[in-house]
Amino acid sequence: MIADWLDIGWLDQIPVRGSRTVPVAGGEEIAVFRTGDNQVFALVNRCPHKGGPLSQGIVHGHSVACPLHNWNIALATGSAQGEDKGCTPVVPVKVVSGRVLICRASALQAAA
């Protein structure tokens, strides 16, 4: 089966230790993060605690601190860290020739 990848733009357009968001059907957003070591991760832009916008959080290492109550969410798994429990859906992402691609099917599924 051929994976269906959605091109969302240049890696350079995502700030280091920052993110950008991609709207998907259903009013949901995908947050695409770029870490300090130039890795890219994509999660549904919704904290597993109370739905905070993870894209507005602070990226440190391979985690993001939610801007609302400071839960730390692992970018690779979407899991809350430490004592906190919960998980945000992860969307497969890759970089090809400087372009960022996210898995279209996963993004749509996340929005359902």
Ligand code: FES
């Ligand atoms: S909504 Fe994210 S920590 Fe509370």
